[in-house]
Amino acid sequence: MSVFRVGLVGAGKIVQDQHLAAIEATPGLELVAYADPGVQLEGLPGFTDLTAMLDAHPEIDAVAICTPARLRHRLAREALTRGRAVLLEKPPATTLAEAEDLRSLAEDLGQVLFSAWHSRYAPGIAQARKWLSRGQVDSVAIRWHEDVHVWHPGQTWLWEAGGMGVFDPGINALSILTHLLDEPFFLKGAELEVPGNCQTPIAARLDFHLGDGPSGQARRIAADLDFRHEDPPHWNMTFETDCGVLALEGGGARLIIDGEVVIDAPEREYQGVYAHFHELLARGVSDMDITPLRHVADALMLGHRHWVEDFVDS
């Protein structure tokens, strides 16, 4: 098995909670260094920035960029230009222009670029995808409800312009949906609830139409995203198809087909992320899917904003 040496850029909470252990557990990946101006990780060479890390460790083959989203475009450009493969935490960039630029740069340079939508690696997803490919989806209902106070305490950036609000978790649902469905779907309307003191929605209801279907009744996807939900979270989606009903619960940890629990497994999404990254590196191909971010941009462009009560972080 080919071995690839990985450097981390950004070493905050998600890296410490997920990336470090997942890289460690992935055969064929070797973590050699990290870059972060404000974090100390024990037992790993640390640098203040990407430039210094690559200067000191020319053997690094690939970098995983886990900084705040607004820094990712510049860092990914630097890494790609210096001949390194790149993994991008979700979302891959702040704007679609940045994301498309990285895709085209990686293609021009022949470098591997991977937009890591971690929710696609939940335990039930692969089998759900296979099962859904056998029939026609008639409708989808998504309920992505969580308590922002529990899951995002103190994340004030969520509420600022560009912070995405409820689309920060909601993009996980969209990343699963775009991965499960082989046909495109199109936003026809969106209702966004925005607290009076915030820039981004605390809740969103999205109405998509599936496929081109010019005749007959539209096949619909209804997505209901809400941050104002008491724990435990509901991260569920239900697919009505001509072959039966498929449900994913717990963000994809549980797969239920026609009422029967088929999979119910502990979450190990980031191991799936890095196993896929290794496969991309070994094959020398990219997986830079921008569609989840594009759907969010469409929702924020097309959505009707309603003003709701101020949000108070508690």
Place this chain on the structure above:
Amino acid sequence: MSVFRVGLVGAGKIVQDQHLAAIEATPGLELVAYADPGVQLEGLPGFTDLTAMLDAHPEIDAVAICTPARLRHRLAREALTRGRAVLLEKPPATTLAEAEDLRSLAEDLGQVLFSAWHSRYAPGIAQARKWLSRGQVDSVAIRWHEDVHVWHPGQTWLWEAGGMGVFDPGINALSILTHLLDEPFFLKGAELEVPGNCQTPIAARLDFHLGDGPSGQARRIAADLDFRHEDPPHWNMTFETDCGVLALEGGGARLIIDGEVVIDAPEREYQGVYAHFHELLARGVSDMDITPLRHVADALMLGHRHWVEDFVDS
């Protein structure tokens, strides 16, 4: 010269003001019919919808879709699937998902698809593009000011969700800019002024950075769009370059280089649109550029909204 038969879909104001005369004036294009459920055009076979028009006129090679934007995706899909080339008025679709779907469908079918950004055919644009390609652009200032009461009377859809507000004319500036510059640019911030009784901005200030430039000072594009401007409009952009200063005024009708008026000609944008469409048809290639719409989506995703006084249509 090859002759292509054209059918119009949608026959409202822009068609009567621009498309009819432009098609008439274009060698190699022959207008044979139109479809519109609510408009009567003299001397041209009319149909209530696209399906009926194509059924009755199988000789139609290409359709120009000039309906309200929300109808374009379905109509373009139908026309492409029935083997016709398609011209789309701007913007090409309501969402990026729809626009990307049309691009990929046309590619799969080997059909010609053209997103007609009419402002790119203003008299000074072609020469400006040639001149700018010789040097490096250091900064761009765009001022796109007009009186909404004069230029968009009664267009209430502008202010509804998805209606784009000041981006309806502003996307013309962005379509020129993306056409003139060979390098990408990236939105770093946007301030949007939204009337309290509207969903869309009446004014926007956009801050783009040009190119990748990781070192030194960023090269910037400042775009200032405003609907609250007394006639006459200012549709101007100024490029500071290492070879001098280039200015476009009047939406591109006047080209001024280092203070000297190089071009000052009457507007005939739609003749340029149809001349280009004929060329695409003759060569069998598409020109489906989505970047102007993508920049608008980025601005509405990243922009900071400020609430300003209610808009009253007068």
